[in-house]
Amino acid sequence: MRRAAALPEPAASPGAPRSDWATLQRLLPYLWDYRWRVAAALVFLVAAKAANLGVPLLLKELVDRLAPGPVDARALLVVPAGLLVAYAALRLSTSVFTELRELVFAKATHGASKRIALEVFQHLHALSLRFHLERQTGGLTRDIERGTKALQSLVSYSLYTIVPTLVELGLALLLLGAKFDMGFVGITVAALVVYVVFTVSITEWRTQFRRRMNELDSRAHTRAIDALLNYETVKYFNNEAFEAQRYDQGLDEYRRAQIHSQNSLSMLNTGQQAIIAVSLLAMLWRATSGVVEGRLTLGDLVLINALLIQLYIPMNFLGVLYREVKQSLADLDKMFTLLAREREVADAPGAVALQVSGVTVRFEDVHFAYEPARPILHGVSFEIPAGRTVAVVGASGAGKSTLSRLLYRFYDVSGGRITIDGQDIRQVTQDSLRRAIGIVPQDTVLFNDTVAYNIGYGRTGATRDEIEAAARAAHIHDFIVAQPKGYDTVVGERGLKLSGGEKQRVAIARTLLKNPPVLVFDEATSALDSANERAIQAELKSASQGKTTLVIAHRLSTVVQAHEILVMDAGHIVERGTHEALLAAGGRYARMWALQHRRPEDTAQDPHGHQVA
Structure with a gap:
């Protein structure tokens, strides 16, 4: 009796999305390689915001200098001119520091993006054949494309907008507290808290619509890609209208999700503007009262107004930024989920390169199933001696092509083992194994x-x-x-x-x-006409000289020269021997040979017109 063997389980499907913080932790190592560029970019960021805050301070001084009252004529000419020059210099400095920040950090952004994309590409090639048979190419490519762009968007939004806004907010609050009373700081902080809570709450609620949009977008894209990849099949069955209808259905579902998303966005924007309007009213009312009472100058009023404008303009986009950052994190998580997907077939710890000498291939009591409930091979054992040719024949579904997939380690056996020159192929590197085989x-x-x-x-x-x-x-x-x-x-x-x-x-x-030293011919001449088949057979026979060769065939005429022929049925080897010996045995192989070489006029028919052997 054969021993029970654990059947291979399909690769685990991606689980629930990880938290945003977990995604950021996964991203940080890619940016850590550019930590000095990050530090330099942050220095330029602070410098740009400091210069930007200097602009309203200069405006205050300029307005106060030009206020009505007795002034020195020379001062009236020289001081405003100097302030105007300083104002222009600060404006220029803001732009220069901002561009320097982007210039310094561009290499980090694009370098990390390239590295992640390459890792995902390499990892997808390392995943098993089972994953690639189950994947949907359109949706997969869409996920990779969105994930790569998400990194650039995330860095752009965070380093170029969110972080600068927070820095500017901190500096502005310090300025308001130092030059004026804490009432201005209180109004600003209260407005920001309400604004942020409202924005985050509504955006979290809106995330479901954006997620649904992405799912429907991927589904429609997958349908389109599948239809285009199967262009001939679509034409064969006159199904252009059917495919267009399926694509239109996907686009229509996507359109409805877009409308839901846009409606919720309008509600978000309206609420944000109401909060900003109320806070602006409170701040300007307090500043105007101060001017009337003589506690503040006109320049102070201009300064407060300019500060509020500089703060609230980027705050207008907070909802959009928060949504985009959340979406970028979600897209990155999808790509990191692909990277985290375990390889069903992986090199064993300490695997060494395959050492090729005589190149004898052995299948020793091999059991295998693609799915646990459907076993394919049942204790298959045979040997291909070095430099010899072994052919495998049998009906479709007998398990013939599975032998080549197992030899290539597209899957691992669930029982028994396969060896090359005595080395279990699970204990050698996949790279060296596949270099030794040609198919x-x-x-x-x-x-x-x-x-x-x-x-x-x-x-x-x-x-x-x-x-x-x-x-x-x-x-x-x-x-x-x-x-x-x-x-x-x-x-x-x-x-x-x-x-x-x-x-x-x-x-x-x-x-x-x-x-290579090992050759596998899986129906290698099935698409050739008889004349070309005979010519190619001669070439294949010449190419097989001195090589260990496995031939998988339906047409028995292509395997008559094999040193041994294996007849498979339902995952079992039911006959083996040379062509002549199998014919003489009069078994399954002999019946297959007779059926394939029977003349049409020798084929009997039953009363219903069906051919019978």
Whole structure:
């Protein structure tokens, strides 16, 4: 009896969104590398705000100097002129310090953004095949795009708007308290508290609408991308109107969410303006009363009014800023959730590079299931001796292609083990393992690039001569040079500009160029006509000389030269032997051979017109 084996569980789905503070903590290490730039940017920020606060002080002095009353004529000419020059200098200083702040910090913002985007890209490639089979490409790319932009927005809003506003607010309160009475400070603080509480409360309530908008946006985008990627299928079934209707439905749901969001935004803006208007009225009433009573000058009134304008103009955008910061944190959290997703297939601690010598591959009592309730392989054991070819045949769904996926470690076995030269492939690095294997898959997908690029992808850095040699070996060189652009011909999205047979020959050339010690041919000639199949079979046989080769096939004529043939059914090996031995045994393989080589006139039919063996 076979031992019970734990079946692989799907990768954990992302959990609930983490807190904003947790997201910020996750972000800080990326900015810590630029801490000196952050410090310099903060210095320039404070300098810019100090210069900005100097402007209303100069206005006060200018107004007081020009107030009616006996003055020295020379002072009346010289002093205001000097104040005007100082006023212009402060205005210029504010702009200079602001630009210096952005100049210094730009490298930090874009550097951190680039680093995160690269890490997410690398991590997505490191995730298992199960994740990529379950993903929705449109929504995933949208999340990555929004997350990358969110970092830049978050830094921009916080360092360039929120932090400067807080610095300016602190300096203004100090100025009001030092030059005037605490009543002005009290009114300002009370107004700000009410403003912030109102803004945060309404914005938190509005977040549900923005989140819903993003979900609907991603859904509509995913539908559009899927429809475009499956362009031919849409055309085959005349479903252009159906796809347009689905996309329109998604856009309509998105539009309704936008309207809800806009209505709540209008309510937020109206409330904010009411709070600002009341506080302005209270401050200016108190300042005007002071002027009338002689406690304050006209310059003081101008100073207070200018301070309030400088404070409340950025405060007008607090709701927008808070919402955008919250949304940026949410978008960043989605991207960090992708980074936090555990790899289902990861290198073992202390994994070493695969040491290749004779290259003997063994499957030892291998059990596997994509889902716990649906086992695929049941105790499969066989050996591919070094330099030999083993073929696996059987009906669709028998588990043949699963063998190649397990050999590549797209998944890990749930029982037993796979070894190469005695080394368990789970104990070696995935990079070294996959460098030792080359595959011609049944479903060939090409990059939307040139033919030369797609063939050269088998070994990046290969010369044009080596690429052409591989193309000749795959019998596609003549077709390529017959094209107007030759090897610079672009193959289109997923290679759709090429026929199935042409794509498969490109895949064969790519694998021949890689020239690994282990070869896997998964229905490598299924899309070829008989003449090309025979020619390619000769090339594949030549390429397999001295290499350990696993051939997966439906057409038995392609495996007759194999050193051993395995017949699989429902995840079990039911027969094994050479072509001649299996024919002589008269079992399942012999019946498959007879069925594939039967002449049409020899095929019997039942009373309903169905073919019978």
